[in-house]
Amino acid sequence: MKKVLLAFAIIFCGLANAQVKFGINGGFSSATVSDDFADLSAGYYAGVFTEFGIRGFATMQPALNYVRFNDDSFVQIPVMAKFYFLPKINVQVGPQFAFRLGDVPDTINKTNFGAAVGFGADLFSGLLIEARYAFQLNNAFKSPASGQKLHFNLFNVGLGLRL
Template identity: 70%
Template sequence: MKRVVLAFAIGCFGMMNAQIKFGVNGGFSSAVVSSKWDNLTQGYYVGLFSEIGIPGFAKVQPALNYVKIHDDSYIQVPVMMKFYFVPKVNIQAGPQFAFRMNDSSSSSKTNFGAAVGLGADLFSGLLIEARYAFQLNEAFKSPAGDKLPFNIFNVGLGIRF
């Protein structure tokens, strides 16, 4: 138990020395609410993010986005791990939550998913990224009661301050 507490304390101390940056992002958002890709809807997202550098080759990037797709709006909270295998290019993976702001009897208000993506740090704090999130819970159901996948694809630009 002492080793676990010591490891936790060392990890917290390391995070305190990590560099934290903040920024804004926005771009194109698209959602698929079926397994056949026949119900593709398009919209946009805007938001705020922070980026926490972890010693080595990774960063954690939690964000808070407002997503507007067709007549629906969501608060989207991705928490992405960014792994830099090539300088300025990253692979992203992590959980993503989406909270539906509109009332609908055919859906839950909370969507939980796993997201994967690719990003690049361009210049002067400018970044570009593309991310696809797969729904893991049963947020949408058809009128017959069948589960309908709700997957979101985001492509956007951001700027770090």
């Protein structure tokens, strides 16, 4: 029990000393459907994010984005861990969730779960640039036939502004 309390105390103190920032982001988004990278769709994304941790070392950046392609739209929730290997350059990795909005056929999942990787740079005055690719891990088909797979992978590149 003492070890658990000590662990919570360390985490709490770390978060209390962490820098918490909020911001807005947006940019270009493209989607590939299936494992053969066919059916490329182009669109955009816009959203809000929060960032906490020690900038210049490691931070967490959860975000809430609206993504739009042709007739499809999604709510995208990336939860990225950002590791700085140079003072202003970072590598990003983390889970990403996407929830399809609107009408979806009964054979398709509305919820997608994936893993995302990317790079980013802190430019100046709170301005940042990011590029990220998310691989869908679950099958988009609810009850696929034997060997049938459908993956919806996303690529985002855009700008953000820490407020």
